[in-house]
Amino acid sequence: MISNIRDILENALASLDIKYDNQIHVERTKRVEFGHFSTNLPLVLTKLLRQPPLKIAEKLSEKIKLPDSIDKIEIKPPGFINFFLSPATLQNFIPEILERNEKYGSSDFGKKQQVLVEFVSANPTGPLTVGHGRQAVLGDTIARILEWNGYKVEREYYYNDAGRQMRILGESTFVRYRQLLGFDDELGEEHYQGEYIKDIASELVEKYGNKFQDDCDNEIFKNSAEAAVFKDIKATLKKLAIHFDCFYNEKSLYDSGKIESVLKDLKEKNATYEKDGAIWFKGSEFGANSDRVLWKSVADEATYRLPDIAYHITKYMRKYDLIIDVFGADHHGTYPDVIAGLKALGYDIEKIKVVIHQFVTLTQGGQKIKMSTRKATYVTLDELTNEIGKDVVRYFFIMRGANSHLNFDLELAKAEGDENPVFYLQYAHARICSILRKAENRNIEPDSQNLSLLTEPESLNLLNILSEFGEICQLAANSLEPQQIITYLQKMATAFHKLYTEHIVISEDIEITKARLQLIKATKIVLFNGLKLIGISAPERM
RNA sequence: GCCCCGAUAGCUCAACUGGAUAGAGCAUCUGCCUUCUAAGCAGAGGGUUUCAGGUUCGAGUCCUGAUCGGGGUACCA
Numbered sequence: 160m161i162s163n164i165r166d167i168l169e170n171a172l173a174s175l176d177i178k179y180d181n182q183i184h185v186e187r188t189k190r191v192e193f194g195h196f197s198t199n200l201p202l203v204l205t206k207l208l209r210q211p212p213l214k215i216a217e218k219l220s221e222k223i224k225l226p227d228s229i230d231k232i233e234i235k236p237p238g239f240i241n242f243f244l245s246p247a248t249l250q251n252f253i254p255e256i257l258e259r260n261e262k263y264g265s266s267d268f269g270k271k272q273q274v275l276v277e278f279v280s281a282n283p284t285g286p287l288t289v290g291h292g293r294q295a296v297l298g299d300t301i302a303r304i305l306e307w308n309g310y311k312v313e314r315e316y317y318y319n320d321a322g323r324q325m326r327i328l329g330e331s332t333f334v335r336y337r338q339l340l341g342f343d344d345e346l347g348e349e350h351y352q353g354e355y356i357k358d359i360a361s362e363l364v365e366k367y368g369n370k371f372q373d374d375c376d377n378e379i380f381k382n383s384a385e386a387a388v389f390k391d392i393k394a395t396l397k398k399l400a401i402h403f404d405c406f407y408n409e410k411s412l413y414d415s416g417k418i419e420s421v422l423k424d425l426k427e428k429n430a431t432y433e434k435d436g437a438i439w440f441k442g443s444e445f446g447a448n449s450d451r452v453l454w455k456s457v458a459d460e461a462t463y464r465l466p467d468i469a470y471h472i473t474k475y476m477r478k479y480d481l482i483i484d485v486f487g488a489d490h491h492g493t494y495p496d497v498i499a500g501l502k503a504l505g506y507d508i509e510k511i512k513v514v515i516h517q518f519v520t521l522t523q524g525g526q527k528i529k530m531s532t533r534k535a536t537y538v539t540l541d542e543l544t545n546e547i548g549k550d551v552v553r554y555f556f557i558m559r560g561a562n563s564h565l566n567f568d569l570e571l572a573k574a575e576g577d578e579n580p581v582f583y584l585q586y587a588h589a590r591i592c593s594i595l596r597k598a599e600n601r602n603i604e605p606d607s608q609n610l611s612l613l614t615e616p617e618s619l620n621l622l623n624i625l626s627e628f629g630e631i632c633q634l635a636a637n638s639l640e641p642q643q644i645i646t647y648l649q650k651m652a653t654a655f656h657k658l659y660t661e662h663i664v665i666s667e668d669i670e671i672t673k674a675r676l677q678l679i680k681a682t683k684i685v686l687f688n689g690l691k692l693i694g695i696s697a698p699e700r701m
Numbered sequence: 702g703c704c705c706c707g708a709u710a711g712c713u714c715a716a717c718u719g720g721a722u723a724g725a726g727c728a729u730c731u732g733c734c735u736u737c738u739a740a741g742c743a744g745a746g747g748g749u750u751u752c753a754g755g756u757u758c759g760a761g762u763c764c765u766g767a768u769c770g771g772g773g774u775a776c777c778a
Binding site: 184186187188189190193197199202203205206211212235236237238239282319322323324409435436437439448449451452453454455456457458460462463466467487488489490491492493495515517518520558559560562563564566568571575579580582583585586587589590592593594595596597598627630631634638642643646647649650653656657659660661663664665666700701 | 703704705706707712713714715716717718719720721722723724725726727733736737738739740741742743758759770771772773774775776777778
């Protein structure tokens, strides 16, 4: 529709001999009295033509040839031209929606481009926290939205099981193991205090008895802990309907020699220098804030930046057209170095999009709940999901833009009443299902013969919103902002609930009943598709 | 110090990426269930969009500066 209007305006411009090279801006309006679509073209042309916008609008509108789909246009100060769709145009969306059904709203916009979405990427030192939850849901939903728009998406989890944190995890397990064997060892300040370590230790006691009681360096402690933690992480993610196509281990970068070769390449590109016995990367020459150490002098090993760069190079090697990294705010300082590194090596950094999300604060009754991983005072994502369910967790994590701090109100999330916004959407779906069931019981067949009877403002408004779904899906894909979908679904559910209250669907008038049944069937499809897109279930009864 | 994010109704946040009268939910108050699900609908109150400048026909949105929050700023990951 938008491109139709653009064509109409371009024709009008041509017949007035006006040259305007930029794309004409046509957008959905906010209010019904401004019609369905609007353009600011006259305002944009004022400078070029040196005429008042209203005058330009007059001239343009005289030359505009209206197709049947548009009822009328209006000129409104300071210089907008508003387009009003005909009721028939809106009504005709119903057959289209019913026809496309579970595909309605999807697109082939992505042209099957290969996309890699990296998210969560928490090292396996303990259960996922609520903070990881935001990233997990955000990343997964972005992936879903891209798939919906015709991209081929793979989800990847990057982790490192070789570092200091993992060593401490092993030590913590060892201490717990000794404790269970009756030694009075104590956990140190730096150790992980969580209960899950005890469980892992007790399994070791069961399996091996005291066989390793003096063998603190044995890999078995770290390895069993890692395996147990990963098993739990995967189980938690599964509860949230999240899966990964690949778990990428940083260690493989060392094993395959990629780390060394990247360092060598950077040296050859003259992007490094030596200082104080360490090897530095000239980040500031390639857009980063400052130069950083790549290879330590105090220990003969790389800093994390080098494997991070090497890891991203594998993403290029694996031929992805688009690379999306979802990070928490605590990582925002590291990615510019990675990008600078890739730039130095000549990779096309336009392919990378980084989504940074801000922190999550968990509140209960207005009180902040403090979170510390090491002290195990945090609420785990698993506990949260068990408590309030997948749908509410997913909804809460994507209802705000990634750039906003997320205030997760446990009280509100737990509420099963009308104050919980998730149910507003699901309730609309359940209500529609209920009506459709009733119609079926009465043997009323919906049909599209008399859609022209749908002339009430509530129906036309709902239809207008339903017709917008595809645009919203693309917007969400382009901006990588899942909350666009939520905002839209809220608006649509409101329009439906309003219609429901004002007009009874199944009435004595059989013709209008059939038409309205078609309308709510179409509404159900959009609700269902929208909820599925963000990974939330659409219940048939509530 | 420097870098990133934020500041919008009492609270939590939107605002289609520069448009028209800044909108929702929660909370408060008032109505609406003998009819398809009241987990709903209608109405009321609540705003100098933190402040000061600037760009623009037009600014919550862009630029500069300030103030206040959060995060980062290791040869930790």
